[in-house]
Amino acid sequence: MNTYKSLLLALFASLLILAACNRNKSNDSGQKTSVVAKGLYSFGPEIRSFTDCEEGREYWVIDSAKTLELAYSNLGFEKPYTPVYIEAECHFIKSDTTTVTGDYDSTMVVTKLLKISKQIPEGPCNQ
Template sequence: MRILNIQYIILGITLMLVSACSCNRRPDAKKPLVIKGLYSFGPEIKSFQECGREKEFWVTDSSAQLELKYSQMNFEKPYLPVYVEVEGVKKPSNKDGLGAEFDSTLVVYKVIKITKEIPADSCR
């Protein structure tokens, strides 16, 4: 009888662990991609335009490095574009709040490169 109770306890713990692990995996979760383009930052705008595309994205800086590195460039005026290579994901923007006027949001997880020198190719 005691062995049976222990088996039920072990089975219960195993099921809880398996279900807890699977909750963190969303089938719709996107893997971060390296994305290249122009980033502009100022008091009311955090925007990104991918190289070779016209669509503009609102930017959410989960890395806490993009805005910091932009600010360290000491521009005299806000909103001047810089070339960036970031690791992140694109997702639909929220319907209200900051960035609501953009269709999509770029969530930045890692800053790979940021420079004032904009490539002459498709990023102009």
């Protein structure tokens, strides 16, 4: 009987350790890794899009930093949707297929605007 209790206690302790290890792994995978994206950003009443110049992929943009749309507006364009070159820290999430964002490859969540310019640099962005 004593051996049975010891075995049961060891099994319970093992399960407890496994549960603790799995919980730490799920927290690590839940963290979003930031990348620096470089490309063309267009903004207007119905569109907030980013085109990655290297891959040509188009993303819907969420401005979580609340600086991208303001910086775009401060450039003083007469017409909306004029593309500008940006570099931004961001992460990507899956687009909601039931909204306008579903038409895009993914959604780019901007966490920090690094650069915005009317001048589009030479290279793949300027083709």
